[in-house]
Amino acid sequence: MANGVVVDLGYDVCGNCDARWRVPRPRCPRCGDAGCVRRQAAGAGVAAAVTRVMRPPSAHLAGPYSICLVDMDEGFRIMAHCADDIAVGSAVVARFVEFAGTSIPFFERSP
Amino acid sequence: MSFLRGWSATPYGRIDGSNTLSLMGEAAQAALASAGLERGEIDGLLCGYSTTLPHLMLSTLFAEYFGLAPSYAHGVQVGGATGAAMILLAHNLIENNAARNILLVAGENRLTGQSRDSSVSTLAQVGHPDFEVPLGPTVPSYYALVASQYMARFGVTEEDLAEFPALMRANASRNPHAHLRSPITVADVLASRPISTPLKLLDCCPISDGAAALVVSRFPQEAAAIRIRGGGQAHLHQHVTELRDISAVGADLSVCRAEAASGMSRKNAEYLAIYDSFSITLLLLLEELGFAARGEASRLVRHGYFSPDGARPLNTHGGLMSYGHCGTAGALAHIVEMCGQMSGSRADRQIRPPATAIMHGDGGVLSSHVTIFFAREN
Numbered sequence: 001m002a003n004g005v006v007v008d009l010g011y012d013v014c015g016n017c018d019a020r021w022r023v024p025r026p027r028c029p030r031c032g033d034a035g036c037v038r039r040q041a042a043g044a045g046v047a048a049a050v051t052r053v054m055r056p057p058s059a060h061l062a063g064p065y066s067i068c069l070v071d072m073d074e075g076f077r078i079m080a081h082c083a084d085d086i087a088v089g090s091a092v093v094a095r096f097v098e099f100a101g102t103s104i105p106f107f108e109r110s111p
Numbered sequence: 112m113s114f115l116r117g118w119s120a121t122p123y124g125r126i127d128g129s130n131t132l133s134l135m136g137e138a139a140q141a142a143l144a145s146a147g148l149e150r151g152e153i154d155g156l157l158c159g160y161s162t163t164l165p166h167l168m169l170s171t172l173f174a175e176y177f178g179l180a181p182s183y184a185h186g187v188q189v190g191g192a193t194g195a196a197m198i199l200l201a202h203n204l205i206e207n208n209a210a211r212n213i214l215l216v217a218g219e220n221r222l223t224g225q226s227r228d229s230s231v232s233t234l235a236q237v238g239h240p241d242f243e244v245p246l247g248p249t250v251p252s253y254y255a256l257v258a259s260q261y262m263a264r265f266g267v268t269e270e271d272l273a274e275f276p277a278l279m280r281a282n283a284s285r286n287p288h289a290h291l292r293s294p295i296t297v298a299d300v301l302a303s304r305p306i307s308t309p310l311k312l313l314d315c316c317p318i319s320d321g322a323a324a325l326v327v328s329r330f331p332q333e334a335a336a337i338r339i340r341g342g343g344q345a346h347l348h349q350h351v352t353e354l355r356d357i358s359a360v361g362a363d364l365s366v367c368r369a370e371a372a373s374g375m376s377r378k379n380a381e382y383l384a385i386y387d388s389f390s391i392t393l394l395l396l397l398e399e400l401g402f403a404a405r406g407e408a409s410r411l412v413r414h415g416y417f418s419p420d421g422a423r424p425l426n427t428h429g430g431l432m433s434y435g436h437c438g439t440a441g442a443l444a445h446i447v448e449m450c451g452q453m454s455g456s457r458a459d460r461q462i463r464p465p466a467t468a469i470m471h472g473d474g475g476v477l478s479s480h481v482t483i484f485f486a487r488e489n
Contacts, residue, residue, distance in 0.1 A: 005245060007241070007242065007245050007246065021353070022242060022352055022353070023239060023242060023350060023352065023353055048260060049256040049257075049259035049260045049263075050256075050259050050308075051252050051255035051256050051258075051259055051307045051308050051309075051310075052305070052307065052308040053247060053248065053249065053252050053307045054304070054305045054306055054307060054308070055231075055249065055251070055304075055306045055307065056247055056249070057231055057232045057235035057247060057248070057249045058228065058231075058232045059228065061247045063247075065247060067246055067247070067248050067252055067256070067307075068256075069256055069260075069351070069352060077352055077353070077355075078242075078352065079242060079243050079246055079248075079256075079351070079352045080246065081246060088259060088260065088263035089263070099245075099246070099247065100245070100247065102245045104245065104246060
């Protein structure tokens with residue numbers, strides 16, 4: 001998990017049909033076009049799902065921590081950490097924190 | 112035409128001294144006996160994978176161990192849907208005359224073969240290595256994120272979810288071969304240790320040792336002709352981050368294809384064998400498959416609709432949640448139970464023998480779906 005690994009706000013945009021997606025693919029999953037561009041989201045979105053991890057996958061990770069899925073304003077979904085008061089539907093904004101040696105997005109309620 | 116001619120599952124739970132091959136061998140031997148066949152009559156072999164024996168050629172290895180020389184053999188791999196996919200493949204092979212008697216076998220000592228921490232951490236790696244795993248989720252976390260979305264969308268509560276582990280445990284309490292047998296109440300489920308909210312320990316299936324085997328054949332047992340009528344699949348995503356529509360994860364698409372292939376309708380299914388890795392898995396699948404309106408499955412459980420003596424008996428052996436989950440053989444135990452019930456051969460727990468049945472398997476995080484229809488024809 002360490003060694004400079006970073007989880008950012010990156011997403012792909014299809015130059016042909018404007019589809020947006022998180023997990024990199026060589027071609028657009030909707031139209032198959034090869035001309036996609038990787039961008040960084042600005043940080044704002046709406047929480048789509050939240051869970052508080054009480055039993056981490058290994059003893060090396062100190063729980064508990066909250067994991068969320070956020071629908072970003074740019075039109076794609078991201079998995080990240082979040083504050084304890086986030087609920088489905090919360091308007092949220094990201095900053096970055098360190099978790100197990102990795103820089104990851106952490107969402108909080110929008111002011 | 113293809114038939115389920117033989118079936119057997121070991122007890123699931125803690126089986127000290129067991130290993131993948133010994134468990135698979137035990138189930139296979141009993142399935143052959145159930146089918147009334149000798150090794151020399153088996154010309155096809157399909158195997159699931161094992162996390163405690165991650166061999167690149169497990170079917171060939173098993174053939175050597177067990178004493179088979181198949182003319183068609185290889186492994187199958189699609190997560191939790193592997194068992195269902197093996198059955199659908201065997202059906203297609205028989206229908207195409209590629210084999211006459213196919214042995215399907217899977218199992219592993221997933222509980223005693225590695226530490227629990229090792230199992231949890233291995234299984235957690237199924238997430239995306241760059242965009243999910245670094246955040247520290249577990250498999251229960253992925254399903255918890257599904258539950259979070261489903262509960263918000265359809266008004267389902269934690270109490271609603273808890274009805275399913277309680278029903279599965281009630282079924283398992285009548286089954287001496289089940290891993291977990293002490294009856295539990297909805298209150299017990301709600302009070303159990305939180306794993307990844309809203310899922311608690313009793314919302315999750317256990318990790319078990321065990322194995323199961325089936326014989327799929329051109330010819331049925333004399334006593335009961337249980338026919339595999341046809342099936343379908345759907346694969347819309349792998350990672351939970353890419354699951355786009357919580358109201359259409361792929362289950363409905365899969366069952367529609369199965370209806371088209373089999374000429375049967377889910378409305379007439381008299382027995383349900385539905386994947387139940389977590390409470391949310393079972394609730395969501397029952398609703399997307401159309402066995403309950405959205406948000407209504409739990410109410411049906413409370414009214415006994417899915418109980419052994421109800422209108423649509425479900426996982427009467429206790430399911431993954433209480434019979435146990437040993438990996439790719441998890442769902443095969445559902446079919447062993449289904450066959451016992453359909454043939455009227457269960458010495459205990461016999462219900463009114465169903466004439467038709469549906470199986471639905473799910474792999475990944477509701478990522479891969481396989482649906483199959485069965486019918487008794489004599």
